[in-house]
Amino acid sequence: MGLHDRYVHARMNSLGLTNRQQEVVELLMQGLSNREIADRLLIEVDTVKVHLRDIFNRLNVHRRTALVAKILELRPLP
Numbered sequence: 425m426g427l428h429d430r431y432v433h434a435r436m437n438s439l440g441l442t443n444r445q446q447e448v449v450e451l452l453m454q455g456l457s458n459r460e461i462a463d464r465l466l467i468e469v470d471t472v473k474v475h476l477r478d479i480f481n482r483l484n485v486h487r488r489t490a491l492v493a494k495i496l497e498l499r500p501l502p
Contacts, residue, residue: 435498440482448475453492 436446444465451461458476462469476488485491 432495432498436495441479445475445479448472449479449491449495452476452488453495 433446436449441449447465448461451464456464458469458472462472465472476491480486480491483491483494485494
């Protein structure tokens with residue numbers, strides 16, 4: 425894990441995201457669908473949807489693209 429990734433991980437922790445929610449965010453940022461995320465994490469698609477709903481509420485966003493933008497804002501400038 426690179427310095428930037430550790431920084432983002434620490435920031436996601438500070439936002440109150442659980443480790444599993446962080447895993448969902450990381451896979452979402454790779455462009456994976458809910459089904460692909462579920463397959464990777466060995467969970468049900470409905471569970472992914474619950475995680476995303478909780479993440480959206482916690483970060484006050486309404487779309488996947490807004491979530492990605494919010495997470496990218498956490499990255500420090502090089």
